Amino acid sequence: MESLRIRVNGKELQVEKGVKLGEVFGILGIQNAVGGKSGSRLIDLLTPLQEDMELTPVFKEDPESLDIMRHTLSHILAQALKELYGYEKVHLGVGPTTEEGFYYDVEVEGHTISSEDLPRIEEKMREIIAKNYPIFRKEVGREEAIKLFSDLKEKYKVEIINRIDEGETISIYGQNGFVDLCRGPHVPFTGMVGEFKLTHVAGAYWMGDSSRPMLQRIYGIAFWDKKDLEERLKFYEEAKKRDHRRIGRELELFLIEDEVGAGLVLWLPKGAILRKTLEDYWKEEHLKRGYQLVYTPHVGNAKLWQTSGHLDYYRPNMFSSMEIEGEEYFVKPMNCPFHIAVYKSKVRSYKELPIKLAELGTVYRYEMSGVLHGLMRVRGFTQDDAHIICAPEQVEEVIQETLEFAIDVLRDFGFEDFKVYISTKPADAIGSPQQWELAEKALKKAVERMGIEYEIDEGGGAFYGPKIDVKIRDAIGRLWQCSTIQFDFNLPERFDMEYVGSDNRRHRPYMIHRAIFGSIERFVGVLLEHYAGLLPLWLSPVQVRVLPVSSEKHLTYAREVEGYLREKGIRVELDARDERLSARIRDAELQKVPYILVIGDKEMEGKHVSVRGKKEGNLGSMAVEAFTNLLLEKIGKKE
Template sequence: MISVEVEGKVFQVEEGTTLGDIYKMAQIEGAIGGKVNGKIYDLQTPIRSSAKIIPIYKGDPESLEILRHSLAHIMAQALKEIYGKDKVHLGVGPTTEEGFYYDVEIEGIRLSEDDLPKIEEKMKEIIQKNYPILRREIDREEAKKLFEKLKEKYKLEIIQRISPDDVISVYEQDDFVDLCRGPHIPSTGMAGAFKLTHISGAYWMGDAKRPMLQRIYGIAFWDHKELEERLKFYEEAKKRDHRKLGRELEIFLIDETVGPGLVLWLPKGGTYRKVLEDYWKEEHEKRGYQFVYTPHIGNAKLWEISGHLDYYKPNMFPPMQVEHEEYFVKPMNCPFHIAIYKSKVRSYKELPIKLAELGTVYRYEMSGVLHGLMRVRGFTQDDAHIICTPEQVEDVIHETLEFAVCMLRDFGFREFKVYISTKPVDAIGSQEQWELAENSLKKAVESMDLDYEIDEGGGAFYGPKIDVKIRDAIGRLWQCSTIQFDFNLPERFDMTYVGPDNKRHRPYMIHRALLGSIERFTGVLLEHYAGALPVWLSPVQVRIIPISEKHLPYSKELEVKLRSEGLRVEIDGRQERLNAKVRDAELQKIPYIVVIGDKEVQEGKLSVRSKKEGNLGSISLEDFIQHLKERIRNKAP
């Protein structure tokens, strides 16, 4: 017998009693599943140990896991009915944050998004028929025979990976059978509102040497209203896709002949990036950071000491041979900064030392996960390492977090969500180190009155951290700043400083990136502003449009004067209609358009249109310059 607690009542039941039968005893009605010791179970899952059970009802946040898992199976059944049971081979079909996907191989057929409506219709038929969804537990041999008969080669591979101690279960609906742990709704007719959204490729088991399967994505909610709202959100997100905007605004390019995941910054992107980097350097100088520059490659011995070759090698590009020694392109800047710190004996009087670098690193990412600027193989981290004494830790963390929030606000972000990740089971470092580090993180966040959550046990083995997420214009959260303690590398590299007692002491080391990477942050900015970057960041701040060729000389005079004031200006001298040139400037999201005609030439004034403020009318050059500089100085969005 086992003891189960449901809504404050305790019951003694036979081991293996299903959750549904326990609910009958407890007179719980309407639940579609339950949280059993923190895990989500469906009504058919046997309970094998004493547990606290929290019922899950339709509409509870956890209920979406059950709904979405079931829709993945309904989609798999639909695929088999459309394309042939023996021709469709199933991989895995998990849930996502807002829906589900299934990785499949379909012999001789490559799906496109034009096929999605047909699959949706078949799914709706299966839902309409309201097939019961039944769980069955089978032994390993029966499972092998079943999936051999079904010609499910990928499921057979999964069975081989299942531990001998684990239960093997299948779920059946009509004549469709799938290997699955659950959870599922009781019948297909209970499925809510869904929409298949897109298709991508995915290597089996994430291994580029294995077959490329087709991944079909869907989103799902209980009611159609929520689904419609989410679809509208997706439409808005699609308009803001930084890959589309980057191409249209001529910011960046990813050329397959150069290499997937390697970014080419076009001239306008180069201008934008210079502005961003100059700002970054100025702000760091104000706060006492010292700039360093480090190589793009390092000897294998460096990566052995740092531990990267033991723990991170799959994410590193293959080595190159140089005079009988191996060199790797760097995935991190940390070991180089440590080498700079160790270049001479350091005194406690020098600390904290803050070494900063816009350091480009390279990481081997699978081609299937590359995504514009958001996931690349070469990127520039706004990296810094702070080396300090234990007594300085609290002030350093407070100052660093304050710096991060200040910088993010300058880019127009106002809402933040902070996560503090604490000591995991496999942690290194002393209890004293962890307590000092975790307390300093909490104090810094609380002193700034920021909304935060504790990710209990979620820290890296080498130290706790703060992650700062920013909320964009359409409500999405993006991971941005990270402040990470490291108790590992100071030990590995034997970092020390001379204390007041003239003895050697181990310093604390803190990794921090405020923007994360220039590439990813640019992608976030483009989507946040839908491409209409604030005037201080815009590659072109003013476009001058002469109405005809005779207005070109005056336009060029204006260009020279505006450039002399440090403003970024270009002239559209094409022989095009005025409306066409104005429309092009608006499509390029240029903050200010200056139209020059006879009146402007005669009066020595400017006719100015602002993307954000509308028509400013006829104003003097001096007033326009003052207006522009004020907006730039205030970093007005």
């Protein structure tokens, strides 16, 4: 028998080839290990060791251990389904782990699983766990595997086997009469899994291909500790509480209605003022940084979209055409062709570059009905769009400046944590290698210089150019894609864009698309979820609500205060309804108004107001001017 040298935590051990990792740990007196790790590779206790290796044990404290037990839970889920609906009726797809749990894609003949079935399935799973069945692992040959899974009527598994590379080991795992094709890793007994809960069931195409059958995906979450599980469930509840669709209705910000159309947003007065605040800020910041604002139409001639290539490549996402005086027109899905037309309105000199054209351009895109979601995914939205046209030697500086701009803006809205993704040249790219190299280098350099954490999505760029995407982390840790800076080597060619260089010759400029918010709609949605509706003062649709204690005695002075604040540019409302003061306070609190001013006899005497802050609580009485100055200072600081 061949022998192997295994190093665990620095201790070297000589064992026979084929000895299971669990036995190795046993010899070494390592207890409670869930599995082992060699480099980044996870190995479970059931796996026979075939080569010399250095290992560290994985315990429950190690995050990798979750992956192992979640994987086993997905098998237990599969077995539970087989037990409940019949071994030959349940066809298994794939059952991987997720960031917080696991799922299994299955097809159940003659039954569709609904969320009502989940408790029963869970119960069956707990039975399997309680029995503490030993889990086995076996390596099988390709032919043997195909025969085994064909006999089991596991058509999807057979398909997977056929896709496995020659030479790769094919392993099966199972327990108590249940067998699954699986790479592992798993815990050695069904009783070793942690706390779990099945959360929901949804459809999922086999292999993610819409031309293949749709399976049912059963999702579960799982952690070692009940505490962690409950925390995760609380997170879902918290997310639900922050749902911008709910907040939007409660605070009367926006409306999306059947009568108007799916994915089309009506901005109610309070939402409109929020949007205006965002837009005014946006325009000011752009002007400060040398952008030129433009306005372009909502529709454009088909010839334009032909030249841009949208009709060839983007047509499925465009609304149907309309005919005007024998010419075909389309509602715009993008602003770029118009901005290019602005650029081309005259001969451009290198001295003008970079030219930065910006517009809050409302575009319409056909999105499949199933993907529409509140403000986050709509059919009509306003991009905070800009196109930067520059010379090659300006690219680096332009990218740097643009990225800084985006981050500065996002910081102003209270986001501090960013994740940046750079997508590089895909296989089917157009443009010269020099162009790609220059562009990709500029992107990387900009991110590195700013010291932001980033990842590279190798080959993930669009065919027409590489890009940077910025995602922001919200108050409960979720990432939202917002800003994007995207090179375009395609449109300058298609539209024959030029500038005259210092050599008096014509040159092709570089063009960069960029958005900071992404879309106004989506960004407002993200803001609402980030702040759970309690927007910072400078963004609040209503910043102050004035409440006279008595709607008769104090009304005149209350109106005076209201008028004064309004004149100072503060968004103020008077609530002199014939209601108890505490009822009106409650109402203002629920509407998340940052400051409530109570006005009674005492305040009237000294031209004071009694201030109650949403965050600070009762701040006591102060002079109207003092309060106004305090407020204006806070608004100025974007608090």
